[in-house]
Amino acid sequence: MSEQVEELIRKEYAAGFSTDIISETLPPGLNEDVIRFISGKKNEPDWLLEWRLKAYHAWLEMTEPEWAHVKYDDIDFQKVSFYSAPKSMDDKPKSLAEVDPELLRTYEKLGIPLHEQAALAGVAMDVVFDSVSVVTTFREKLLEVGVIFCSISEAVHKYPELVKKYIGSVVPQKDNYYAALNCAVFSDGSFVYIPKGVRCPMELSTYFRINEQNTGQFERTLIIADEGSHVSYLEGCTAPMRDENQLHAAVVELIALDNAEIKYSTVQNWYPGNEEGKGGIYNFVTKRGVCHTNAKISWTQVETGSAVTWKYPSCILRGDNSVGEFYSVALTNNYQQADTGTKMIHIGKNTRSTIISKGISAGKSSNAYRGLVRMNPGADGARNYTQCDSLLIGDKCGAHTFPYIESRNPSAVIEHEATTSKVSDDQLFLCQQRGLDAEKAVSMIVNGFCREVFKELPMEFAVEAGKLLEVSLEGSVG
């Protein structure tokens, strides 16, 4: 069995390759001129440039957070290039046929034939290749019902009043070190607006790829669900194999107005580094949503990639009766490190939140759940249920749980439960005795362990996630 383990652990990262497209890339380094260049490149209005500069000056005063249970070498921000865009930007393609064939091939290698998937699954893809949206499909169909789905740079020009009103309203510029950095240098990202009472006819999806070597990617996503609307948004990521660590600091802001519902699903499979822990993506993400009266935000994430993950999708339950959910599977192998979890801030009355977190650590990795549940004095009748389970595979990995529970309201009820154990020998034995090999058995057990979270994913994603887990994990059990 240990041989199989070795073999599977040695398995190369399937999505590792890079595309040769001539990019317009800024020399590494960060200063005001870089921000002016990015802003000028996008023809941004003055208010946005000022907004960026304000964030930049705030960032200069801030220090990197050190409380997370992760260790990595200091990042030299003067060695990171803050802008890169595919060269064919100026004549942006209107349909798939006009897209750079090299780019399309990249996606095919990843097993996501764009047109096929779009057609089959009815998904409109907003593809972010490095930093600039290259193609947006199904836009017209969405526009029929009034849904706006475009890149954020386009939204700045076309819907400035919406962007101006909501950008930075959930994650303020000075929220944290990486959010401030993102505010200063964000290159592009997605913008979604669902009008009042509209149920978005299809699932919206973005595929991110980090391609240029040494390029930090700083997306910014803004989703606004107006009163009574509903949207499901999918985010998936893979990145080509690189030796140097790449930086990724995204910001996602969700706004669910009265009675609206947003479902945000992520599958993250960025390059985790090789088996010696060399290379891999640094993923420092700030994701947060605000729920108004009767609104609901649901985060689902499957995190299998990145060398370092620092990510806490959160819900601010501001309105009465609002609901926040967080479902997470975080898998780490080799030298990966993940410190992830959620924050549920209960402000309104009768607000409810559910947290289901499944951590799986294998190899020499470290996997931490860090969560906060806060009941403010006004959160009468609020309710939280938290369950964090960790599965350990191998005796060199670590699994940690750091839940912060703060309550200032007696009528609020909080329940927190956490367990840690290894794959049970009995279960393994039973499966093997029924004719499954050890590997299949483990895969089955792990899939079962994560079932609660997978069932929250949209169908296509659930299949992908199951496979992803199998590839990342198979055989690392001994």
Added chain:
Amino acid sequence: MTDFQQQALTIAAQQQSPAWLAPLRSQAANEWRNVIWPTRKTEHWKYTSLASLQKTLLSLVNTSAANTDWKSEVEFIDVNAIRLVFVNGVFDAANSSNFSENIVRFSQANSAQQKIIEQYLGKVVEGSQHLFATLNSAWLDDGILVHVPRNQTLDQPIYVVQVSTLGEQTLSVNQRLLVVLEDSAQAELIEHFVSTSEQQNSVVNALAEIVVGDNAQLQHYRLNLEEENIQHIGAVHVNLLRNARFRGFTLALGSKLKRIDYQINHRGQGAELNLQGVYLPRNNQMVDYHSNVQHWVPHCTTSEVFRGIIADSAQAIFNGRIYIHKDAQKTLAELSNKNLLTSNKAEINTKPELEIYADDVKCAHGATVSQLNDTALYYLQSRGVSRNEAEVMMSFGFINELLQQIAEPAVHHYLLPRLAKLFGRDQTLLEMADE
């Protein structure tokens, strides 16, 4: 260096202590000088502010001025034990019993006992995060050694009482306990902190270092019954050797500042820890319990239960950490923390933590926060119990589950009427709880 650090050093300089303790004292004073003063950003002090401590003007205890007014207010636990009484940190021989050969004050230790003290003192405390342990060593003018030789069982519990009374100034009280149980020894220790109804914001720094040898067993009680103005920072550091057993119970009422650390190290295979705690802050008081259980070796067991009822505008903090080191396979560890909030202004911050580096372990923790269950209250009311009474019954029942498990009947009998009074109840409840 903060004002408080400076003040503490001045006090240390004024103290008189046995010469052979001088190296330890000066080393600790040096460390104290370089201690990083905790702020709200310091993880271990995130919710507990030391602002009141900073503002305190300390003065050294005047050894001659021990008064006896407190006797009418303070009642001892009625237990057949070797009793050591300290009033504001000063030993009160009149109220203490004769020591057995197992117990000695540091200042009176003979050379053999000094050897034991030097061998163990300051060795159980680990790491730089326990800054008040450092302060305790810097302030070390005396202490108590409990030493139980191999295969010996103490036939009487050891009962240490620390009384805080109203004095002329704000005092700094330092208590140090060193308990060494050799292989297969057995003992019972009761630490009792109590105050008179009026007292200043004196600072009590009470540190116990405990070594439980192979196959040895210790029953330990720590009752923090001082209220209101007292600023108490206490810690119990325990090393458990092979197959050692530690059974602990702790109870704390709130005060202006009350922080108690339990630091337990499983250092020998097969060690067993059973720790139960109750905290009951009310008015504007606070209680902060930090427990940190370190599993260094395989085959050890931890079972920890803490419950709290937070009333009025009180604040409670609980941090329960279980750390499983790399080789500590086959560990079983469980922690449960349940909290009742009985007022709109009460606050609880709890954080049960698990940090695990071994795979073949079973660990779990759970935490809950809520108010009394409406359905249960309704049930009692429908049976003719008044709302108020029903609430008291249920709150009391909530902690009574733990009180009932107290192995020492004297402690149980001492606590019950006092807690019942705290809940505003009379004898009938006692009878109910006693059953």
